[in-house]
Amino acid sequence: MLRLLNIEFIKLWNNKASKILILAYFILLSSIALISAIKFDFGMFKFHLAEQGIFNFPYIWHFNTFVAGLLKFFLLIVIVSMVANEYSNKTIKQNLIDGLSKKEWILSKVYTVVVFALISTVFVFVISLILGLIFSSYTEINIIFSDLEYLVAFFIKLFGFFCLGLFAGMLIKRSAFAIGAIVVYFFIEFFSYLIFKGFYRDSDIVDNIYNFLPFKSLWNLIDEPGSRLGAVKELASAAGQDLSYDYAVHWYEIAIVLGWSALFIYLSYRLLLKRDL
Amino acid sequence: METILQISNLTKKYGNLTAVKNLSFTIKKGNVYGILGPNGSGKSTTLGITLNVVNKTSGDFKWFDGAISTHEALKKVGAIIERPNFYPYMSAYKNLKLVCKIKDIDYSKIDEKLEIVGLTERKHSKFSTYSLGMKQRLAIASALLNDPEILILDEPTNGLDPQGIHQIRAIIQQIASQGTTILLASHLLDEVEKVCTHVVVLRKGEKLYSGRVDEMISSEGFFELKYEDEPKLLQFLEQHASIEKTTQKDGLITAFLNTPLSASEFNKQLVESGIYISHLVMRKESLEEQFLQLTDNK
Missing domain, CATH: 3.30.70 (Alpha-Beta Plaits)
Structure with a gap:
């Protein structure tokens, strides 16, 4: 396993574009900390985001994993191109000729994806911990380490998303087209959801189906945290709306995403087995 | 003599087209083999199948008497197919390091092999800055990294200028003289005539002749x-x-x-x-x- 990771590391780290994107991603992740600096001061109306409780434990786990989840697109580009470039440079052929088995080849990519997801998760954990220790109103140990399932969900979310990228790269073989295809598919899923939702406003059937589709299932892992904020809740109750909502990470949400991930990896492997290079 | 590769009744179909038809031959240790055939006669397809990048339709092939799996066997093989495939953004040296990792060998041979193909001075230049001849020579260095039991070369002089062709041939002859088994696919006959002891002639995926080169030219004139x-x-x-x-x-x-x-x-x-x-x-x-x-x- 270390040998395969090492191979993949040499390929990625010597590629300037990948290196810059990876660095940019982690710099952006750290810049979550900058949110704490958001302050509005309009005379009467003073607003300091960090003081609105977004960095309170355990809410911070939810908030930060959600925001960090939005940045995953950067690494998607790296992952799609690390697969598609092997086709355009024909190095996949050379790798196999040099004695890598097809299984090892796919595994080296999957391990890399896992490592990316893992490092991101650890990174978000550390940053959130630091931010929380600075800004949180509650710093009791058992509160700090509650709700950590959001980090698990974050890891699964990245892993699932990157597996999709891996498969798209394998299937389409050109990075730009593969990323384009993912974006197009995202819009198809998103807009068709909105349209069907409009038709069947009163029933759950649309949600029940879409919860099983790739993007919706990824999205479900970490529900949007905004409405959980104290300020937003107050506004809503003032407007007479009840925003109480199920924010928890459910096992079946994880299971659906893991199911997709397994399918994407298996299909990538099948493609490699069946294709003549 | 030890058998390195045995191909039996190998067939490959691309849709209606039969690229390789019921092909059988055996590669023994220590000989220099040529696969001769016009373009599209199935040379590269045959090599591709034995090198695990093309799927066979039927038939069988065995590396080293079938004692080990194909990808393990390929670690003991050095091969270049059609054109050199390397990571363009990496230097020659780093590309070879990667090959060492894949073949599970240490880095000690890299400099020696770069010396053989005369690329020592340019070893830290990016692959994308290389001329075709240099790329082809790097491919040979890469194929030699593990001191292979057999060296497989598919059209090694294709697209090179006369000087490049001469360099590559000199390298091949040097390697052959050290007793390495070589399998050389080519449509250039003088190339095969100059370096090969045995030859397999293909046409439209069928074997027309296989045997010693001097026996093939056996007519009385x-x-x-x-x-x-x-x-x-x-x-x-x-x-x-x-x-x-x-x-x-x-x-x-x-x-x-x-x-x-x-x-x-x-x-x-x-x-x-x-x-x-x-x-x-x-x-x-x-x-x-x-x-x-x-x-x-x-």
């Missing part, structure tokens, strides 16, 4: 003749016991022998029959003529 009274000469040739057949082209009559006959003896016989020819040359067929005959006739 032929005479090229010129004489004003052609019908008389032809009549003489027809009755001659040693002449298998004759052809006529551009005023030259070519007479093919089926038993050994020296030019002077033949000339004497002609004179005794009252034929004084104006042109007599005895020649042996080159591999090229043999090859063309083989591929045309069937």
